Amino acid sequence: MKWHRNLLVSAVFVVLAVIAGVWLYPRLPAEVPTHWDLHNHVNGVTPRFWAAAFPALGVLIVAVLSVVLPAVSPRQFAIRRFEGVWGVLMLVMQGFMLVAGLGILLPGAGYAVSMPSIVMLAAGVLYLLLGNYMGKLRRNFFIGIRTPWTLASDAVWERTHRFGGRLFMLGGLAVVLIAMVDPAPWLLLIVLAVVWLIAAGYSYYIHLQLEGSR
Incomplete structure (x- = not known):
């Protein structure tokens, strides 16, 4: 249904x-x-x-x-x-x-x-919604924070996506605010790049924590 x-x-x-x-x-x-x-x-x-x-x-x-x-x-x-x-x-x-x-x-x-305003607002809302649901995603190859460490471990995937959900929502909110104040495309790229780099780095950090504990 x-x-x-x-x-x-x-x-x-x-x-x-x-x-x-x-x-x-x-x-x-x-x-x-x-x-x-x-x-x-x-x-x-x-x-x-x-x-x-x-x-x-x-x-x-x-x-x-x-x-x-x-x-x-x-x-x-x-x-x-x-x-x-x-x-x-x-x-x-x-x-x-x-x-x-x-x-x-x-x-x-x-x-x-304003094309930049519309596209950036849409991107910001997209990231807010992705962040809201990110903690419910399970390991897959198509959507989510897919790094070698998240794809190799359910524990790394789950912890990364719980953190990533909050991070994506924060990034989405930042993009929405930027779109309302100064809709510059380069600012959008910077915010999204920072979000993904932090999420990827966090997945590696969690991987090291779990591997170290073994």
Whole structure:
């Protein structure tokens, strides 16, 4: 039943993305700005059709992966052990793809919205939600803090993700505040890099603690 519900929500996201793409298509230029440098200067464009299709394609790809990846996961890393959390986080990722995609299209269509603000707010909320559910993840190859030490030990994975959940929520909150004050892409990259480096370092620290105790 949960999988059916998740697929239904995914279908709603795809339909919304298609409607938005069709609605914005006539307003988009032939070449739509879709890539920016760290100083928020456009350095890449995409043909109008593919730009308009991007939100729907992004949502659809994540939706397909949410079904395919559990099917191909090795047995000892089975996603069914936390399939409820997996389903929720895959929907969160689809929501992020939808919002980020629209955040790119709307300025190209002439609407007075800030692309960096929208994308950074979406990224911040994404990290807040990931952090909230991170402690419920179990060892797998596809989502979470995947280092050699977390993948080798259930104990290291669990302790790292309990700590990582709080860390990701703190990082997400920082990104949201930055987006509201000064939505500079380089600040987003710095925050996310620091979060991942601290989480990876912590996993190694816990590994050393447990190996030392043996």
